[in-house]
Amino acid sequence: MTIHQQQLKKTVSETEIELIKASKAGDRQAQSRLYHRYAQSMLNVAYRIVWNKEDARDVLQEAFIKIFRGMETLKELSTFPAWVKRIVVNTAINHHKKNGQWSFTELTDQDTPETIEPIDETNIQLSITNIKQCLLKLPKGYRTVLSLYLIEGYDHKEIASILNITVSTSVTQFNRGKKRLKELLATEKET
C-alpha cells in the first residue's frame, strides 16, 4: 500500500462507510450524498490533470458514472477514497489523451540543460497564490507530473504507471519541472 492510500484510508469515517455501503446497494440518495462529499475535491483532482474547467467537469461526471456502476466490484469499503481518486485520475488521463491536448512527447524534451545554475532558494517567497500562478505558466506535462507528486501524493512508480512513462522519465520530469517552477517563483519575486 502506498503512502497516499494510507493517508486516504485514515479519513474514512463510520458515517462514510455507511454511505458507501448504501451506495453499493444502489441507494440513489446515499450516492447523491457521497457524490457531493467528493465532488469539489475530485473536480480539482481532474482539473490538475486536464487544466481546463469544462473538461474537468466532463471528467468528473464520467468518472462518477463509472464509480456508481462499478461499486459492486469494490470489496474493501475503506479503500473507497483511493479507488474514487484512481478512477478520476485515470478518466482524466484518458480524456486528455483522447482530446489529444497533450502528448508525452513534451516530456521527452531537449530543453533545460542539466547544467543550469542552482537557484538561490532563500529569496523565494512561497505563497499559495504565487505558486498557483507559476504552475499555470509551466508546460502541461511538467504541471501534471508536479501536481501528481506534490499535491496528489503519488510516488514516481505510480506516476509512471498512470502516465505510461518510465520511472526515470517521471523523476527527470519532476526535477526539471520543479527547477522551472523555482525559477518562475524567483523572477516573480523580482518584478
Next chain:
Amino acid sequence: MDKLEDFFNDNKDQFDFIDTSSNDWESINKELNIGRRALAKRKSLAPLIAIAASVALILSFALFQFRAQAPTAIKSLTGLDLGMQFPEVALQNPDGETVALSELNAHLVLVDFWASYCMVCNEENCYYFKPLYNEFKDKGFEIYAVSADSSANSWMSAIQRDQLDWVQVSDLKGLESPIFDAFNVNSLPTNYLLDQEGRIIAKNINVDELENTLHGMFAYK
C-alpha cells in the same frame, strides 16, 4: 525534501483551482437510471434466457458426445470451491496458438476473466496486476487472462494499449461463451488464484491480499 516540497506537503489541500462546486449530480443520476432500466429489461428476460441456455447446454452436450475432441476442453463443470482442482482450459492467444492452463509452468497462477470494455478490469490490469506481474513473473507468478470480448480487434488493441504482457486467451464468443458459465463467472472481473497443482486457493482475491500472498510466497526467492 526541499523548501518547496515541504510547502506543498503542508498545504496540499489548498491547491484548488476551481472554487465553486459544479453540481452535475442530476445528469449523473439520469445516466445511472438509464443503466438501471436496461438492467431491469435484461432481468425480465431472465427466465427466457435461462430456458434458452438450458436448451443450448443440452444441445451442446449432445454435440459433445459425437465429437472426438471439442476445441475447448472443459472437464469438470462443478466443484469450483476453494481447495478444488480448477478445470483444464485451453484457448487461443492473439497469435492463434492454443495455450492450456496446465501448460503454464508457474508456482502461482491467477486466472482472470475480463474484457476490454470493462472499465474496472482495465483499472485492475494497469494499476494492480501490471506492477505485481512485473515484480513476480520471474519468480513464478503467471496470469492466465480469459477475455469475454467478441471482437478480436478490441481485445488485441486493449492488450497492446495497456501492454498486458501475460498470457491472453479468448474464444471471442463474448460473455455468451460456455466458458463463463463453466467457471461460474457472473460478473467481470472475476479471478481465481491457483497453486502449482492447479488447486483453487482464492476466488476474487483483492489486490492487497494478492500482494501479500505473492510477497509471502516468494520472499525467499
